Amino acid sequence: MRKVLGNLTYGLYALGVEAGGRKNMCIVNTAIQVSSEPAKITVALSKNNFSHDLVKEAKKFSISILDQETDREIFGRMGFSSGKDKDKFEDFPYGEDELKNPYLNQALGVLSAKVTDMVDVGSHTLFVGEVVQAIALKEGTPLTYTYYKQVKKGTVPKNAPTYAAATEEPKKQESATKRYRCAVCGYIYQENLPFEQLAEDYKCPVCNASKAAFKTVE
């Protein structure tokens, strides 16, 4: 089943939400338009996700549409850490829509929605929202989930509905070189140059974490 589900196509977005003065952002791949009159979009969020609780409370969210030029730092900052533990917006410039949700200034555009329906679908809640504001920011090529995985070598946060544990376990290398995994995002370093020989200012190519964040893979 996992193999067939893996052929479904997704874009990649940053969901922003503000509830009672608290704001958060996370990376999602499940935003689509589901109705034309009125224009409605849906997004599925894991119940383990801090943004899930904020959207449920505030009944609104923004969707920032990422493009292929999106800074890697965004995935580390917004996608692989929880807003429960830290303020994702510290020293980070962002915009605010008319519903007070944060959005990414560097996105192609932003859709802001008021939640009209919530459906409990198991591990996730499906939020349906009517689009009340659309902001066009720049021209560019939308980032797809496939491009993120294949070209940007991105990995999948555990709370994505499409998460498969197997994606974190690439084939073992034939050489005896030790492999290192980024503890922040799960990216596995497996280039020919041994990890130990990388410069000290090496950063994770997915989430921009420092070299010190890498641990040996058993």
Add this chain to the structure above:
Amino acid sequence: MRKVLGNLTYGLYALGVEAGGRKNMCIVNTAIQVSSEPAKITVALSKNNFSHDLVKEAKKFSISILDQETDREIFGRMGFSSGKDKDKFEDFPYGEDELKNPYLNQALGVLSAKVTDMVDVGSHTLFVGEVVQAIALKEGTPLTYTYYKQVKKGTVPKNAPTYAAATEEPKKQESATKRYRCAVCGYIYQENLPFEQLAEDYKCPVCNASKAAFKTVE
């Protein structure tokens, strides 16, 4: 708003459904996975769509995942005519899943789902379904809606949530050549060779309709 919504990413699928002995298939771009445990998918269907009524009645559907090699004929047969008026499966080989829904033999794979929730979202109904069967058929590259529009020069059926009337009205050519529109799928012929000079066995590049199906655009 239309411009920003246009940056959302979609795949392209054939939805199959059987209800009380009647079966139908249509082309959709709104299938995504929304939960991992249990695995659930959603699809949005226009209330004007014959398949909509069948899915509502039978509470089940199949999603055949199209790939870039998909025969053009599929879009004409399944996407631009209604199953109310004709049997889309006449002289057409197809598979049947364990829920008796038809599926495309030439797809990458098939997901079959039992409907667990239905949400009225305006012009469309959002169907949530638990995946009960997955059939892997072949390897290939999933067809995206963008690829379909840009490379296959496909047009959008009026019942798609992402339908925008403007997509059917390309810029007028500078030359005085008359333009012809395919009455089946809406494709507009605007190559340099005048339409009248095309061979009599010319077929619409989108839906495979005959030359006779083209009408002059005013």
